[in-house]
Amino acid sequence: MKNINNIKAKSMEHIYRYIATITLVAVMMFSTTSLFAGNKDRSGQAGATELLINPWARSSGLSNTSTASVSGLEATFINVAGLSHTLGTHAVFNYTNYLNGSGVNIYAFGVAQQLGQGSVLGISVQTVNYGEENITTYAEPDGTLGTFTANNMIIGLSYAKAFSNSIFAGATVKIVNESIFDAAATGVAIDAGIQYVTGEQENIKLGMTLKNVGTNMKFAGDGLTLRSDLSGANSESTTPFSMNHRSEGFELPTTLQIGVGYDFLFEHDCRLSIMANFRSMAFGKDNVGVGLEGSLWNYWMLRAGYTFESGQWDDVYNGEFSNLNVEKGFACGTTIQYPFKNKKSFISIDYSYRMTEHWNGTHCIGAIFNF
Numbered sequence: 001m002k003n004i005n006n007i008k009a010k011s012m013e014h015i016y017r018y019i020a021t022i023t024l025v026a027v028m029m030f031s032t033t034s035l036f037a038g039n040k041d042r043s044g045q046a047g048a049t050e051l052l053i054n055p056w057a058r059s060s061g062l063s064n065t066s067t068a069s070v071s072g073l074e075a076t077f078i079n080v081a082g083l084s085h086t087l088g089t090h091a092v093f094n095y096t097n098y099l100n101g102s103g104v105n106i107y108a109f110g111v112a113q114q115l116g117q118g119s120v121l122g123i124s125v126q127t128v129n130y131g132e133e134n135i136t137t138y139a140e141p142d143g144t145l146g147t148f149t150a151n152n153m154i155i156g157l158s159y160a161k162a163f164s165n166s167i168f169a170g171a172t173v174k175i176v177n178e179s180i181f182d183a184a185a186t187g188v189a190i191d192a193g194i195q196y197v198t199g200e201q202e203n204i205k206l207g208m209t210l211k212n213v214g215t216n217m218k219f220a221g222d223g224l225t226l227r228s229d230l231s232g233a234n235s236e237s238t239t240p241f242s243m244n245h246r247s248e249g250f251e252l253p254t255t256l257q258i259g260v261g262y263d264f265l266f267e268h269d270c271r272l273s274i275m276a277n278f279r280s281m282a283f284g285k286d287n288v289g290v291g292l293e294g295s296l297w298n299y300w301m302l303r304a305g306y307t308f309e310s311g312q313w314d315d316v317y318n319g320e321f322s323n324l325n326v327e328k329g330f331a332c333g334t335t336i337q338y339p340f341k342n343k344k345s346f347i348s349i350d351y352s353y354r355m356t357e358h359w360n361g362t363h364c365i366g367a368i369f370n371f
Contacts, residue, residue, distance in 0.1 A: 046283040047250035048176050048187065050152045051212050054078070055096050055108035055126050057366040061333020061352030063305030065277040065291035067259025068195060068207030072368070073110045076124050076158045079193040079209040079257065080170035084160035086112045086120045087344045087370070094350075094366030099326070099359035103131040108366075110156075118162030120170075128152040135181070148181040156191075165202070168195040174214075176252070182223035189214035189252050203263035205275075210256050216249040254282040269298040277307075284325070285309050298346075301335040327362070328355040345371045 054060040056074040067079045073092045075082030089111070096106035110124030130150045134143025153176075160170025172191040177184065193209030224245045261275035275291040289307035307329045333352030340346060347369055354362040 057350035062291035063331040183221035187217035
């Protein structure tokens, strides 16, 4: 009976392998037909661009190139399939000083829990705070009515599963909200991803993810209401009335990412990982990136990455302003980690820096507790 069950398990693993391989190859072939093409003519037409900002320190230090190898709760941004590698309870807290000097701050935190049999459930929250601004109206343009704070929030519920030792998949449902004191917009987005691991040492990795597929968003609220008075033709009396303006809906910034990775494994838990990533943008230029990460004894990690977008270092390219991305492409980071004796539990402090076109770069610091 055990032999029959083992045969069935191996057969299912082979089926999963074939499905994963065929899916990855098909998407890679489809994507290469539009390599570097993108949709730059649609730049600026999508909203909710906070969905494109990585709030996590480890993966942002690799310039978002770890599609094939990312793990833990950070995978909910890069490739949710990597969430399935989580062991036990995984909690992450991160703070990002976005475009240092701009006054924009991003806070992100989340918890993932292993459910058994390779299943992991996670929840994450990301908020973007822009600081206080003066309230201005048509009648009061000088901003004497007080202040308000604009906020963006993304709440994600993720589920990932290891179907075998080689195949991992997952999905995230996100609620996106943008608001000020008198207007707000809410939408729903879905991410889905897959990772495939092979090699004698399980050190060859492939990954693919489709992100931010969802409903259009539209602003509504009292801020879109015009209040005025109607005066009679032969009378000094007035009649108050309100008129609601309908705002135009906007799409979400959908992206497709394909990544590969290779780990060089050494003695004493030392590792050197290289990775490459291609990202197809529905509302911008496509880009490619490379990343490098070294780990010494699983206590200290150094990483760097670079993402290239055509013309990003030029002020003008082919007669037009070319850089559509605020980030210049280069990123780096480090991790100090203390693993416990069972090696499944650890505490770490992570930091990353991203070079930007304007302001003074983006800094991110965070902590991970895995137990």
